[in-house]
Structure formats: structure tokens, C-alpha cells
Amino acid sequence: METIRASIIGFGAVGQGVAKVLLQKANYLKDIGIDLRVIAIVDSKGADIDTEGIDLSAALSRKRTDGRVGPNNITGLEVIRTIDHDLMIETTPTNIETGGVGLENMLAAFENGRDVVTSNKGPLALKYRELAEASRISGSTFRFEATVGGAMPIINLITDVLAGNNIISIEGILNGTCNYILTRMMDERASYEQMLAEAQELGIAETDPTYDVEGIDAACKLVILANAIFGMDATYKDVEVTGITKITPESLILAEDGGYVIKLICEVKKDLIRVAPKLVPNGHPLAVGGTLNVASVQTDLAGTVTITGRGAGSIETASAILSDIISIYRK
Numbered sequence: 001m002e003t004i005r006a007s008i009i010g011f012g013a014v015g016q017g018v019a020k021v022l023l024q025k026a027n028y029l030k031d032i033g034i035d036l037r038v039i040a041i042v043d044s045k046g047a048d049i050d051t052e053g054i055d056l057s058a059a060l061s062r063k064r065t066d067g068r069v070g071p072n073n074i075t076g077l078e079v080i081r082t083i084d085h086d087l088m089i090e091t092t093p094t095n096i097e098t099g100g101v102g103l104e105n106m107l108a109a110f111e112n113g114r115d116v117v118t119s120n121k122g123p124l125a126l127k128y129r130e131l132a133e134a135s136r137i138s139g140s141t142f143r144f145e146a147t148v149g150g151a152m153p154i155i156n157l158i159t160d161v162l163a164g165n166n167i168i169s170i171e172g173i174l175n176g177t178c179n180y181i182l183t184r185m186m187d188e189r190a191s192y193e194q195m196l197a198e199a200q201e202l203g204i205a206e207t208d209p210t211y212d213v214e215g216i217d218a219a220c221k222l223v224i225l226a227n228a229i230f231g232m233d234a235t236y237k238d239v240e241v242t243g244i245t246k247i248t249p250e251s252l253i254l255a256e257d258g259g260y261v262i263k264l265i266c267e268v269k270k271d272l273i274r275v276a277p278k279l280v281p282n283g284h285p286l287a288v289g290g291t292l293n294v295a296s297v298q299t300d301l302a303g304t305v306t307i308t309g310r311g312a313g314s315i316e317t318a319s320a321i322l323s324d325i326i327s328i329y330r331k
Contacts, residue, residue: 003035004329005051005085009076009105010092011043011059011069014119014146014321017314018089019056021322034329040079047072047079076101080108087328089321090118096211096220096236099123103131110134110142117324119146119317125220125236128227143324144228148221149174149293151316152309156323158229158297165299167229169269172286172295174221176311177205177212178244178264183289186252186261192245204291214243215264215275222266226273234273242276255279261287 008015022029022036029036037053048059048070063069080088088109092102103123107130109116116135118124123131124147135142145155149172158167173179177199184195196213199205211217219239226232244264255262260279263286267274280287285306288294293311298304310316 001030001033001035002329003037004087004325005037005039006087006089006325007040007042007076007079007083007085008038008089008091009042009079010090010102010120011041011063012091012093013314014317015041015043015089015091016060016063017318018091018321019060021315021318023056025322029326032326032330034326036325036329039085040083041069042074042076042079043069046070047074047076049074049079049083051083076105077108080105080114081112085114087115087117087325089325090116090120091321092120094120094122094220096122096125096216099126103127106131106142107134110138110140113138113140115141115143115328117143117146117321117328119144119321121147121217121220121224124227125223128224129233132227141328143328144224145324146317146320148224149295149309150176150311150313151319152293152295152307152311153320153323154225154295154297154307155228156327157305157307160327162297162299162302162305165301168298168300169267170225170229170295170297171265171267173263173288173293174266174295174311175212175215175218175264176291176293177209178215178218179288179293180204180291181213182244182247182252182262182264185247185249186256189249189253191249192247213245215241216243218264218266218275222268222273222275226268230268230270232273238273240274240276244277247277256282263287 041048045068102120181195219236226234265278294308296306
């Protein structure tokens with residue numbers, strides 16, 4: 001059995017979710033021939049290093065009690081460059097202005113011949129081509145299922161399961177916060193402001209919800225699909241974006257009277273990349289409620305394939321990271 005040595009760079013909700021999932025699935029991984037040992041975990045305050053393999057339960061406990069994963073004063077970049085390992089799991093916070101530390105981490109990992117699995121949208125929404133080229137030059141594998149749709153397997157569905165199909169278009173709902181707010185506005189005949197406040201109380205929306213409600217998060221995810229599936233060289237600034245802040249209860253009721261719901265729909269095909277509210281017929285596969293994500297993929301051979309799943313959550317996102325790890329290393 002091959003031993004895979006990994007680092008987890010970023011130990012917030014998603015990084016901790018990865019550690020929990022690796023603990024839960026340790027025996028399963030060994031059963032399929034993957035002996036995965038996490039030899040370094042880095043958060044914003046410190047690091048835990050053990051070249052024989054970190055006790056993930058202890059690391060999670062330290063993070064809960066101390067607010068940091070370990071005492072070592074070493075950065076993610078230093079770990080990537082100086083500690084020998086095979087795989088970097090990159091789960092630092094998204095920065096869509098510059099790519100942030102995540103971009104530096106990924107490029108450094110490729111420079112040092114490490115495979116990369118990430119949930120971090122920012123670097124891919126800004127510098128996808130540069131990252132893909134760095135991966136190709138280094139001979140490293142680059143997987144990023146967790147960047148789009150959380151647990152909903154859209155990238156691997158298209159590249160693996162639907163391999164050989166020509167992808168004509170993809171449309172769907174890629175932001176659960178917006179979908180929740182629109183669903184609740186309709187249910188309660190309530191204003192955008194009221195349902196945003198409810199979503200914030202429940203932790204579904206951030207204190208500053210701009211990233212979600214203005215469509216920026218959805219646009220970043222759409223750009224990743226545009227680049228990875230359609231071979232575009234787009235950034236989120238190339239997307240036509242309209243958010244949900246101007247939608248009124250009256251417009252939702254008017255849509256309902258005509259047999260429709262209003263959803264924030266992402267669309268990408270060869271000549272279009274757009275995020276905007278659209279009328280969706282009741283009963284249509286894209287008319288999902290709550291925080292669910294959905295994507296409808298139109299192909300030349302398989303017809304239209306639609307998938308629905310949870311678009312957020314630390315364990316759900318970690319499940320996509322796990323599937324990428326298995327895709328790389330299962331014999």
C-alpha cells in the first residue's frame with residue numbers, strides 16, 4: 001500500500017471538515033489502497049508538524065480549545081517548500097481580488113511537484129490558466145471539485161462520467177444563500193431585507209452578505225466551469241452579473257401567478273457567461289428550494305443531465321475534497 005503524505009493548509013471550517021472526514025474514512029481509504037498521513041496542518045496562528053503523521057483528533061481538539069492548531073511558527077508556504085510531501089489540501093479563505101495566500105500556496109505546491117486539491121475559488125476565478133499550466137509543467141495533479149457546488153459533483157461528473165460528450169451548456173443555481181432568501185421571500189410573502197436578516201440569524205448568510213447576494217460568489221463558480229469545461233480564459237470580471245437585492249415580493253407573486261418561480265441562474269456556453277435572476281417554470285428541475293444547488297448539463301450524446309446537492313457546509317465540501325483525493329490515488 002502506498003503512503004500518501006499530505007498537508008492541510010487552512011484550518012477553518014473546511015479544513016477541520018477535511019480532518020473529520022479523513023478520520024471517519026481512514027479504514028475505507030486503507031481498504032482501497034490509500035494510506036493517507038497528514039504530516040502538516042497550518043492555520044493563521046501556527047502549525048502542527050509530524051512527519052510520521054499527525055493525530056487528527058488531537059489537532060481538532062487543540063483548535064477547539066486553543067483557537068490554533070499547533071505551536072510551530074511556520075507558514076503554509078514554508079511547509080509547502082521545505083517539508084517533503086505528496087499532496088497539498090488548500091482550504092484557506094477565498095480572496096477574489098488578488099487570489100490571496102491560496103494562489104501563492106498553489107503555485108508553490110506545483111513548483112515543488114506536489115499534487116493540489118482545493119476548495120478555494122479565488123485563485124481559480126482569477127488565474128485558472130496560470131494554475132493549470134503550472135500543474136502541467138510540474139506533472140502534478142490539480143483537482144478542485146469542491147470549488148463549485150460543495151458536495152454536488154459537477155466538475156468530475158462532466159470530466160469523468162460524461163467523458164466523450166460535447167458539453168453544449170451548463171445552467172443552474174450555484175449559491176445556496178440566494179436560493180434560501182428567494183425561497184423564503186416566496187413562502188412568507190416577505191421582503192428581501194426581512195429574509196436576509198433571517199438567513200443571517202441562521203448563519204446561512206454572512207454578516208456582510210455582498211459576496212453572495214450581488215452574485216459574485218456564483219460568478220466565481222461559473223468562471224471555474226467556463227475555464228475548466230469550456231476552455232475559456234475568463235475571470236469573474238468577465239461575467240454579466242445581476243444579484244437578487246432588487247427582487248420584490250410583488251415580482252415573486254406575479255411570477256407565481258404565471259406558474260413560475262424566480263431563481264438566480266448561472267449560465268455558461270461558448271458565447272455566454274452570465275449570472276442573473278430568471279423565471280423558472282414550477283416543477284422544472286432548476287426550481288429547487290432552500291439552500292440546495294442544482295446544475296443542468298446539456299450534452300450532445302447523453303442529452304440533459306441534472307444534479308442537485310448541498311452547495312455548502314464543511315462536511316459536504318470535505319466530501320468533494322475526499323472524492324478528489326480518491327480520484328488521484330486509488331489504484
